[in-house]
Amino acid sequence: MIPDRTPLTHADAGLYVHIPFCKTKCTYCDFNCYAGQNRLIPAYVEALCRELELYGEQGWHATTLYFGGGTPSLLTPRQVGAVVGTARSALQLGETEVTLEANPGSVDEEYFRRLLDEGVNRVSIGMQSFRDSDLKRLARHHTVQEAVEAFEAARKARVPSISLDLIYGLPDQTLAAWEENVVRALELEPEHVSLYGLVVEEGTPLARQVARGKVRPPDDDLMADMYEKAHELMSAAGLQRYEISSWALPGHRSCHNLVYWRNQPYIGAGAGAHGCLCGARYYNELLPARYIRMLQGGDLSEVEREQIEPELERAETVILGLRLEDGISRREMTERYGEDILASHEGVFGQMEAMGLLERRGDRVQLTDRGRLLSNEVFQRLLPE
Ligand code: SF4
DSSP states (O other): OOOSOOOSSOEEEEEEEEEOEESSOOTTOOSSOEESOGGGHHHHHHHHHHHHHHHHHTTEEEEEEEEEESOGGGSOHHHHHHHHHHHHHHHOOOSOOEEEEEOTTSOOHHHHHHHHHTTOOEEEEEEEOSOHHHHHHTTOSSOHHHHHHHHHHHHHTTOSEEEEEEEESOTTOOHHHHHHHHHHHHHTOOSEEEEEEOOOOTTSHHHHHHHTTSSOOOOHHHHHHHHHHHHHHHHHTTOEEEETTEEEOTTOOOHHHHHHHTTOOEEEESTTOEEEETTEEEEEOSOHHHHHHHHHTTOOOEEEEEEOOHHHHHHHHHHHHHHBTTOEEHHHHHHHHSSOHHHHTHHHHHHHHHTTSEEEETTEEEEOHHHHHTHHHHHHHHSOO
16 A cells, blocks of 8 residues: 655655665675675566656656665666656656766676666766775775776766765775875766765674674774865865765765755665655665565555654754755754744754854854764764753
8 A cells, every 4th residue: 555645746856766786795784785686686677667656646756866775787777777767757857967876897888878878977986995905805896996997987988977985994994095095086086076984884794803803993083084184185186075975076966965965855766765755754675575576566665664753853954954064054944944943952052162063154054174073973962852
């Protein structure tokens, strides 16, 4: 049965499509992805298209499309095109940003050219490190050479916007090694870069290696130095930081991710995806085979739903907005929630200002440099008790 959340007229939402298939499983990964199940891909794509149609029937319009994973580049261009086409016909997706995460080792110039023909106009490449020893340790199934070749193939195919992901705080990574990584990434002249600090997620092989003392967990001070060094290098290269972990050339910010940071509605489609519509967060069935069966039966695969209380929703809007370089606007928050949140939470905002974590600039409230390094602490304080 389709849950009752039909908007009265059409409503706009970002669209995230999850592709939960990978060649192998990396040691640090706790995403919903599976190795050895690629045979399910054709039926999975059909199920995805059906899911998008069901959201279309509810009156949703998609404003952006993002293929994430897993490894979306395991799909053929034609399969990608089937999903883009359904998003256009069922969800009125217009001429807008369509991103696909591509893993080195599964792509070449011809693949990217065909993706462009199918409507993809932005590619995000999981580079992670420019040292083969790091990639091996993380059990990434590509080499540095393959990652650079993937980037160059996307460039030759004239993908209009290419983003790179790098991870810092890797086991035994020194500041000098990290600096070299950033320099090498910048030599490729990407339009966008996302940096992620390594997080040791419970239940991953990496967490077990840390527990056995085989790998040292990342050091907070070193991570902070790495972050600052990266920002210095990226700024010098003309990439502007517009969110805590994202830098872009002018005109190349990720429209899709801005939907999340502005706490706007988004549809999550695919196995293990979650979405946020009409004040509720919903979670899809994790297992691809079961997800396919549910859609074949004509139902959405939602297995859990959580109503977001208004107070939590407001706090999330503040927290996500503070991730952005220009922070939150007091006026926009008042228009959105009918109350001046800064005035009603003066205590907590004032305290963090005094601690040098937040600053006010006219109508805006932003994280300071120190606040950015201690952002988790700031966000914790802003959550309702
Ligand atoms: S390629 Fe990405 S999604 Fe797949 S196992 Fe590795 S980190 Fe996880």
